[in-house]
Amino acid sequence: MFDWIQPYLPPVNSISYYILRGTLTFLLVAVAARAISIIIRRAFLSNAQLLRHNLSERRRTTLRALVSSLTNGLAILISLFLILGMFVQPSALFTFLGLFSAGLGFSARPYVSDFLGGITLLFEDQFALGDKVEIGDRQVVGCVERISLRMTYIRGESGELWLVPNGDIRTIRNFTRGKWSPASIKLTVPTTKLDETMVVLHQIISDPGDDVIETPEIISEDGEIGAVTTTITLKVKARYSMAPAVRERLITQLQAALTEHHVLAADENRE
Known part of the structure; x- marks a missing residue:
């Protein structure tokens, strides 16, 4: 034929x-x-x-x-x-x-370990392309750009490219899969104005916004009331990756409300 x-x-x-x-x-x-x-x-x-x-x-x-x-x-x-x-x-x-x-x-034991690690990544959803991770054993932080059977390529926060063998990946911190981000704010106010400050803070946390996952807490980290000034922390949990926007909005609202109640003076600092 x-x-x-x-x-x-x-x-x-x-x-x-x-x-x-x-x-x-x-x-x-x-x-x-x-x-x-x-x-x-x-x-x-x-x-x-x-x-x-x-x-x-x-x-x-x-x-x-x-x-x-x-x-x-x-x-x-x-x-x-x-x-x-x-x-x-x-x-x-x-x-x-x-x-x-x-x-x-x-x-070639290290290479075999790398390939077995790649097969493990195939079956376990530990991280994916585009996730921001930290490889604890290597102290590498960045976004995952590429995953092969032997290597994981991570773009560092300073623009550098990390090539991490899959066999060396033991501890993974995945930032992308977090449920919330901290957006806490510290206030240093005159002790004589502490009552007015608490009123303002309760007004703010009564309606913190849809991008805050739970009611903020008003705490004092050192548990002390100073003779002149007192530091108060507004502990806020924002939706993941929304912390900068939430913090900026709350700071603006606090500044306006505290100024209206004559709590903040021109020479006082707010964090």
């Missing part, structure tokens, strides 16, 4: 024959890896829907990156083994694989 193509093929057992065969093998394995990658991604998404887990777009992007990295690595390994099988007898190939695995386990 394919006799017409025989004249265009290189002679059997020639160098060009093995090059052509190896190239075709690699292409077939690459196509198969691509198909397996798509199947695995759809299986993850279907499983998440069955378990009623709503995957965010960041998590979907992270899964795509990790699955692609995994299937690409497997495709390369399988291609190498198939190509070696053209030149080596199966029994000798299995012996070589056994020795290679033993040597790899001892000499």
Whole structure:
């Protein structure tokens, strides 16, 4: 059926024959890896829907990156083994694989640990692309830009790029998944005006805004009333990432109300 193509093929057992065969093998394995990658991604998404887990777009992007990295690595390994099988007898190939695995386990233990860490990230939703995290063991803080099977790329707060091996990730602090952000305010007021200050603070916390998740607390951190001035802390929990806007709004309201009640003088400081 394919006799017409025989004249265009290189002679059997020639160098060009093995090059052509190896190239075709690699292409077939690459196509198969691509198909397996798509199947695995759809299986993850279907499983998440069955378990009623709503995957965010960041998590979907992270899964795509990790699955692609995994299937690409497997495709390369399988291609190498198939190509070696053209030149080596199966029994000798299995012996070589056994020795290679033993040597790899001892000499490349950190790399194996990195790949296993990448597989762990595939199944556990610890962080995703775009999340702001802190890797506790490495004291690295920044936003996750890329995740591969071996490395996690984090853009630091000063613009630097951190390359963290997945095997070194033990303790993770995920800022993006926090439920609230602190927006507390400290006030230093004259002790003689403490009663007026408390009235103003209670008026403010009665309607702190929709971006404050619970009623603010009025506390004194040192528990002391000074002879001249007293420091009071308004403890506020804002919705995550809304702390700057909440603090700015409350400071403006406090300044206006305290000035109206003649609590703040021109030479007094407010934090």
